[in-house]
Amino acid sequence: MRSSSLTVRSTTEEDWREVRALRLEMLADTPIAYGETLEQALRQQEPEWRLRGRRGQEPRSASFVAIDGGSMQWVGTMGGYLPTAPGEGPLLVGVYVSPGFRGASAGVADALLDAVEGWARGHGSDLTLHVHEDNPRAIGFYQRRGFVDTGRRLQYELYDGGQEWEMRKPL
Numbered sequence: 001m002r003s004s005s006l007t008v009r010s011t012t013e014e015d016w017r018e019v020r021a022l023r024l025e026m027l028a029d030t031p032i033a034y035g036e037t038l039e040q041a042l043r044q045q046e047p048e049w050r051l052r053g054r055r056g057q058e059p060r061s062a063s064f065v066a067i068d069g070g071s072m073q074w075v076g077t078m079g080g081y082l083p084t085a086p087g088e089g090p091l092l093v094g095v096y097v098s099p100g101f102r103g104a105s106a107g108v109a110d111a112l113l114d115a116v117e118g119w120a121r122g123h124g125s126d127l128t129l130h131v132h133e134d135n136p137r138a139i140g141f142y143q144r145r146g147f148v149d150t151g152r153r154l155q156y157e158l159y160d161g162g163q164e165w166e167m168r169k170p171l
Helices: 013-029 038-042 048-055 108-121 135-142
Strands: 006-010 061-068 073-083 091-097 126-130 149-154 161-168
Touching: 013 038, 013 048, 013 061, 013 073, 013 091, 061 108, 073 108, 091 108, 108 126, 108 135, 126 135, 135 161
Parallel strands: 091 126
Antiparallel strands: 006 061, 061 073, 073 091, 126 161, 149 161
């Protein structure tokens, strides 16, 4: 589905119900892409979802949502945060676009990444991400947007086997 209008904005604590609904959708759709299982997320209570919504307002993090103007449906999300280790720049996290809104022609992923990159420019000279090796659609999107594989591999934190690739893009 192509959106005739799209709003991208930061999330707030008051968005906690929508944040929760979209997170549950993303975990059901692409279980290997996030450091949390659907079962873990279902156990979270309202205070945790409020905290997640507030990430869009915190100084060391960003949380953006894409909302389809016609349906007012939340159709995508991306976030970023600043790791606490010295010398580490902004990290892209929590990337998701609903199936009916995927693809370059829909523009949802590009609009969200533009927002995260805008935030990240205020915090570093490059943007880093980790993507599961078995997620070729995501890897292709990141490559199209100028991210390159650094060669660094991390063990995937939820399941035995599999790795995450580190990719980086200069801002």
